[in-house]
Every structure is written in structure tokens, then in C-alpha cells.
Amino acid sequence: MPLTDELLRDIHRRMVRIRLFEQAAGRLFEGSKIPGFIHLYVGQEAVAAGVCVALGPGDQISSTHRGHGHLVARGGDLRRMMAELMGKATGYCHGKGGSMHICDLDLNMLGANGIVGGGVPIAVGAGFANAYRSDGRVSVVFFGDGATNIGAFHEAANMAAALRLPVVFVCENNEYAEYTRRDQTMAITDVVERAAAYGMPGSIVDGMDAVAIYEAAIEGLERARRGEGPTFVECKTYRYYNHHGVQTLGAKYRSDEEVESARQRDAIDRHEKRLIEGGVMTAEGLQVVREQIQAEVDDAVQFGEDSPMPDPSTLLDDVYSLPKGEVL
Amino acid sequence: MTPTGADTRELTYLGAFNEGLRQVMREDSDVFVAGEDVGVAGGVFGAYAGIADEFGERRAVDTPISEQAIVGLGIGAAVVGLRPVVDLMFMDFVLVAMDQIANQAAKLKYMFGGTAQLPLTIVTAGGAGLSAAAQHSQSLEAILGHIPGLKVVMPSTPYDMKGLTVSCLRDNNPTVLVIHKRMFGHKGGVPEEIYEVPLGVARVARPGSDVTIVSYSRMTDESLKAAELLSNDGVECEVIDLRTVSPLDIDTVVQSVMKTSRVIVVHEAVRFGGLGAEIAAQIQELAFDHLDASVGRVGAPYSPVPFSPALESCYVPDAEQIMLAVRKTIES
Numbered sequence: 001m002p003l004t005d006e007l008l009r010d011i012h013r014r015m016v017r018i019r020l021f022e023q024a025a026g027r028l029f030e031g032s033k034i035p036g037f038i039h040l041y042v043g044q045e046a047v048a049a050g051v052c053v054a055l056g057p058g059d060q061i062s063s064t065h066r067g068h069g070h071l072v073a074r075g076g077d078l079r080r081m082m083a084e085l086m087g088k089a090t091g092y093c094h095g096k097g098g099s100m101h102i103c104d105l106d107l108n109m110l111g112a113n114g115i116v117g118g119g120v121p122i123a124v125g126a127g128f129a130n131a132y133r134s135d136g137r138v139s140v141v142f143f144g145d146g147a148t149n150i151g152a153f154h155e156a157a158n159m160a161a162a163l164r165l166p167v168v169f170v171c172e173n174n175e176y177a178e179y180t181r182r183d184q185t186m187a188i189t190d191v192v193e194r195a196a197a198y199g200m201p202g203s204i205v206d207g208m209d210a211v212a213i214y215e216a217a218i219e220g221l222e223r224a225r226r227g228e229g230p231t232f233v234e235c236k237t238y239r240y241y242n243h244h245g246v247q248t249l250g251a252k253y254r255s256d257e258e259v260e261s262a263r264q265r266d267a268i269d270r271h272e273k274r275l276i277e278g279g280v281m282t283a284e285g286l287q288v289v290r291e292q293i294q295a296e297v298d299d300a301v302q303f304g305e306d307s308p309m310p311d312p313s314t315l316l317d318d319v320y321s322l323p324k325g326e327v328l
Numbered sequence: 329m330t331p332t333g334a335d336t337r338e339l340t341y342l343g344a345f346n347e348g349l350r351q352v353m354r355e356d357s358d359v360f361v362a363g364e365d366v367g368v369a370g371g372v373f374g375a376y377a378g379i380a381d382e383f384g385e386r387r388a389v390d391t392p393i394s395e396q397a398i399v400g401l402g403i404g405a406a407v408v409g410l411r412p413v414v415d416l417m418f419m420d421f422v423l424v425a426m427d428q429i430a431n432q433a434a435k436l437k438y439m440f441g442g443t444a445q446l447p448l449t450i451v452t453a454g455g456a457g458l459s460a461a462a463q464h465s466q467s468l469e470a471i472l473g474h475i476p477g478l479k480v481v482m483p484s485t486p487y488d489m490k491g492l493t494v495s496c497l498r499d500n501n502p503t504v505l506v507i508h509k510r511m512f513g514h515k516g517g518v519p520e521e522i523y524e525v526p527l528g529v530a531r532v533a534r535p536g537s538d539v540t541i542v543s544y545s546r547m548t549d550e551s552l553k554a555a556e557l558l559s560n561d562g563v564e565c566e567v568i569d570l571r572t573v574s575p576l577d578i579d580t581v582v583q584s585v586m587k588t589s590r591v592i593v594v595h596e597a598v599r600f601g602g603l604g605a606e607i608a609a610q611i612q613e614l615a616f617d618h619l620d621a622s623v624g625r626v627g628a629p630y631s632p633v634p635f636s637p638a639l640e641s642c643y644v645p646d647a648e649q650i651m652l653a654v655r656k657t658i659e660s
Contacts, residue, residue: 060408062404091441092440092441092443093439093440093441093443094441094442095441096438096439096440096441096442097439097440097441101439101440103440103443103444104443105407105440105443105444108408110404110407110408111436111439111440111444113432114431115427115431115432118427118428118431118432120400121396121397121399121400121401121403121404121428122400122403122404122407122428122432123404124397124400124401124404125400125401125402125403125404125405125406125407125408125412126404126405126407126408127404128362128389128401128404128405129404129405129408129409129410130408132360132386132405132410133410139404151396152396152397152400152427152428155392155394155395155396155397155400156394156396156397156400158392158394158397159391159392159394159397159398159401162391162392163389163391317442318437318438318441318442319437319438319476319477320437320477320479320501321437321445321446321447321499321500321501322500
């Protein structure tokens with residue numbers, strides 16, 4: 001897929017869609033309209049957008065506890081997403097999953113995951129199915145730097161490499177495992193070094209540069225489709241908000257200066273500058289996109305608020321799959 | 329679906345598993361097996377003997393020793409439409425993969441609002457009696473049965489082994505098929521044709537009028553032995569083999585209790601917090617007025633499984649302990 005103007009605009013729309021969705025979700029969470037936990041993706045938009053724009057419709061993605069961005073980037077329905085975050089019956093999971101389990105199997109988005117690293121073996125399983133069927137699909141798994149300290153990651157990475165499965169490992173290194181600095185939890189600087197232990201080629205990309213991420217993703221996807229096994233892409237990114245919730249500044253575990261400095265590298269600003277300088281879009285055009293997406297987000301919020309809570313009679317639904325035609 | 333019995337011949341308990349697996353693999357190319365040594369070697373217990381020869385290594389996949397990744401491989405493949413059979417060798421290793429089993433596989437459909445379906449079968453060998461010591465002998469069905477979303481299947485005969493294997497592989501849910509290690513070579517009549525034994529339906533292994541013995545897996549055999557010996561003394565026990573501990577067929581149990589008014593529950597797992605406690609509680613909730621005695625329980629003592637044969641033989645419940653428990657319930 002060549003880097004066309006349309007592709008650049010597409011990447012932009014996906015990033016803005018994530019940011020405006022997440023900002024709205026943050027406000028709703030602060031206003032107690034969203035129950036439970038919320039892990040927002042603001043700051044990391046380039047990763048989801050850059051990778052997802054490179055995917056074919058049949059490729060799968062698996063996500064993390066910070067999973068809204070991946071589903072938005074995959075083309076998720078903002079209405080059903082917002083409704084799910086609010087625990088409404090109209091949500092993607094009918095209010096059974098919430099923020100941490102949001103999914104859209106029709107879009108081959110195999111779910112966010114409440115267990116750090118828990119989605120990695122599952123993504124490798126989807127990759128196995130692709131290889132089993134020789135259907136040319138690739139499974140892409142998103143995970144954070146912290147997840148690479150979990151055994152499941154290592155088992156799954158080794159398995160994918162040993163069985164030469166079509167999987168792309170996308171590490172979003174945002175420098176923090178919850179509220180703990182990466183250099184306190186691992187003795188290496190670049191997470192990609194871990195891929196070498198499994199014989200998996202890897203690269204480091206600027207996680208604030210959606211185009212660089214797109215190009216790295218394409219390389220991994222093509223390699224997988226050629227039957228050459230998994231690839232590891234480490235994206236050096238940054239999480240603007242806290243691990244949980246919306247607080248940005250005044251945190252004990254990191255300095256405000258550090259946050260401000262990361263925001264100077266903001267992926268959306270950078271991409272917009274690229275669009276304008278390349279003559280792909282005008283400032284006015286960008287503004288129109290923002291307004292259109294904001295209207296879509298506002299509509300999703302309204303839809304969520306207007307939606308009913310799940311009926312208590314649905315509590316026990318879907319514990320088991322039933323054979324065709326059978327009811328409990 | 330129900331076998332006619334015309335083509336029944338003797339197979340071993342393990343052979344019945346192998347045949348059920350093969351027959352489902354022949355009819356459905358989405359079914360494959362993955363796990364440690366299940367390919368070329370045919371499984372450490374021989375459960376997968378000949379599978380790689382017949383279906384190729386593509387469908388009999390040798391994996392690294394990575395229980396979490398093995399189960400995860402099954403989950404991911406199942407959620408995108410395949411029907412994996414993953415092998416965890418020893419039931420104790422279920423604990424190594426517990427996040428993938430309990431937090432992922434069991435809950436996926438529910439968390440995703442019903443949009444996912446997970447036709448995954450986990451096969452594992454449980455039970456003590458081989459001096460395999462504390463990490464290779466456990467019966468952990470209570471832990472698994474406690475997790476909504478899993479089906480836990482524990483056959484006690486070659487006939488049931490084949491039919492339950494077929495049912496597990498055709499079920500659209502995560503099932504855990506527990507093969508008892510001390511029963512591998514047990515022989516019994518198994519029809520040649522493919523058939524299902526439905527999940528969640530107990531069987532009356534021996535009819536009787538005086539005392540109900542509820543059991544499953546290898547303890548069904550011990551219960552039947554006890555029942556024969558007690559019959560010599562004029563005590564007729566009805567032995568119920570649950571076949572699956574989750575879903576639990578409490579109706580068959582309650583029907584029997586309404587007839588006998590006396591009941592004991594027998595399992596090889598540790599008695600404390602075991603399934604016997606759940607079954608006893610349900611019996612008294614559903615049939616309290618029919619009971620002439622408290623519900624008896626036979627299970628292993630509250631200890632890891634010991635190594636030495638001298639200790640292990642005391643640890644695993646046997647026909648003698650079951651007879652004692654039956655006599656106690658009659659005398660009370």
C-alpha cells in the first residue's frame with residue numbers, strides 16, 4: 001500500500017477519532033457517567049492508527065486494558081463503544097464487558113483484555129488459525145512495555161517464533177507500567193531486545209510518528225504473509241494521562257516537565273503539520289475533520305446516555321454457548 | 329447418534345479417547361490437537377498415538393513447554409473459528425495455565441456479550457495412584473467447576489470416554505476433559521460408530537434401593553466394588569456416575585435420594601471444599617425432607633498427594649472407606 005494522500009488523511013482521521021473519543025470518555029468518567037476503571041489512550045494514538053491503517057479487513061488485532069484506541073482505529077462503532085463504557089444494553093458487549101473487554105469480532109478485533117499480557121497468547125492462537133487455514137491473514141497484538149515482564153508474553157513470543165506464525169507484536173512502550181517507571185522494572189532500555197531471544201526480528205520506531213509506525217507495520221505484515229514468521233515492533237510512545245483516569249499533571253511518579261516535553265512531540269500535531277506542509281490538507285480542512293468527528297463523538301455520548309441499562313433478566317445470558325436451537 | 333451396540337467391541341479407556349478424537353477429526357477439518365509431545369510422539373501417555381500419522385503434523389502440533397501459550401493458542405484459534413483440542417498432560421499443569429483458562433477462556437463469551445463462541449477442549453490427565461507425588465496427581469475439578477463458563481468432564485468407562493470426548497469436541501464451549509491416569513488400560517465395550525454421551529447427564533451405574541452413592545471418574549469403580557460387597561450383606565446401593573461435574577446433573581441425584589433417603593458422595597479430590605460439599609448442600613436444599621441421615625462424604629484427606637506407595641494407598645479413597653461411609657449412614 002503506497003503512502004498516498006488519502007492514506008495520510010485516513011491516519012489523521014483515525015488519530016483524531018481516538019483522541020476526541022477518549023477525551024469525551026474521560027469527561028464522562030469524571031462525571032461518574034462511566035462506572036468502573038478506565039484506561040485512556042490519549043498520547044498513544046499514532047500506534048493504533050499507524051498499525052490499523054496498514055491492515056487488511058481479515059487481519060485480527062488483540063488489545064490491552066488500554067484498548068479503546070485500538071477498536072476506534074479498527075473502525076469501531078463509537079455509539080456501541082460509548083454505550084458499553086457506560087454499561088448500557090446497547091453496548092458492544094451488552095454491558096457485560098465494559099472498558100476492559102470491549103471487542104468487535106466482526107471487525108476482527110478480538111478484544112481488550114483486563115489481564116496484562118493475557119491477550120498475547122490468544123493473538124498467537126489467532127495467528128495459528130491463519131497459518132492452519134493458509135488464508136494470508138495476520139494477527140497483530142498490541143501490548144505495553146509492562147506486559148513483556150509477564151510470563152505469558154514470553155511463552156507466546158517463543159511459540160509464535162518456533163511455529164513461524166503470522167503475528168506482528170506491537171509493543172507500545174509508554175515508559176510506565178501503571179505508575180512505575182520502566183527503568184525500575186527492567187534492566188534494558190529497548191524492549192525489542194527481548195524479541196532477539198526468540199529469534200524474532202524487531203525494530204524500534206518513534207511511537208509519535210504514525211507514518212513511521214505504518215511503515216514498520218507493513219514490513220511486519222508482509223513478512224508474516226510471506227510465511228516468515230512473527231516480527232516485533234517497539235513503538236516509543238507516551239501516555240499523557242494517568243494509568244487510570246484522566247489526571248495528567250501533578251503526579252508523584254513522574255514530573256510535569258516530562259509530560260509537557262512528551263506533549264511537545266504530540267503525534268497528531270506532528271501529523272497535521274506534515275499534512276499542511278505537504279499540501280495534503282489545509283488548516284481549515286483539518287478543522288472541518290475535527291468538527292465532524294466531534295459531532296460523531298457527541299452523538300455517541302448522547303446515544304450512550306439515552307440507552308437503557310441491561311435488563312437484570314440478562315444476567316445469566318451467554319455464560320455458555322448453546323447448541324443451535326436450544327435454550328437454557 | 330445413539331449407538332445400536334451392534335458393532336461394540338472392547339477398547340481401553342485411553343483407546344476410546346483416541347478413537348473418539350480421530351472420528352471427530354475425520355468429520356471436521358477444523359479440529360486439531362496441540363500440546364507437548366502430542367504430535368510425533370503420540371502423547372506422553374499414548375493418548376494421541378497415530379494422530380499425527382493419520383492427520384499430519386499440521387493437525388497434531390508439538391508445542392513448546394508453555395502451558396499458558398498452549399491454552400492461549402487454543403483460545404485464539406477457537407475465537408476465530410477453529411475447534412482446538414489442547415493437551416495439558418497433567419491436571420496439575422492446569423494451574424500453570426490458569427489465567428488463560430479461568431480469566432480468558434471461561435469468560436470470553438460472557439464478557440463479549442455473547443458475540444464470541446469458544447469451541448475449545450482442554451484434555452488433561454488427573455488423579456493419584458501412580459506414585460507421581462504432589463505435583464502430578466491432583467484432582468482439581470472443584471477449582472475448575474467453580475468457574476462459570478467451563479464444563480468439566482470426568483469419564484469413568486471406555487464407553488463414556490468416547491461419547492464424552494465426541495461431545496466435548498462438538499460443544500461450542502470450553503470443556504475440560506479429565507482422563508484418570510489409573511484407568512488408561514481399563515477395558516470395556518465401545519461401539520465402533522461415532523456417538524455422543526451428552527454433557528451434564530449423569531448415569532445410574534448400578535440400581536439400588538437402600539443407599540445412594542454419588543461419584544465420578546475412577547471413584548465410580550471403587551463405589552461399584554463397595555456396592556457389590558455390601559450387596560452380599562443385603563445392602564443395595566444405587567451408584568450414580570455424574571460423568572460431568574459441571575454442568576452438574578443434580579436431578580438424577582435427587583431422584584435417587586428420594587428413593588433411598590440415604591446418600592454419600594465419593595470423590596478422589598480432597599474432601600475439604602470439594603465437590604462433595606456442593607452436592608451435599610444441594611441435596612439438603614432440594615431433598616431435605618426425604619433424608620433419613622446426614623449426607624456422607626468420602627474424599628482424600630487435607631494434604632498434598634504423598635509419594636510413597638505406603639502413604640498414597642492411605643490417601644486415595646477406596647472401596648473399604650466407601651463401605652464404612654455407607655454403613656455409617658445406615659446406622660445413623
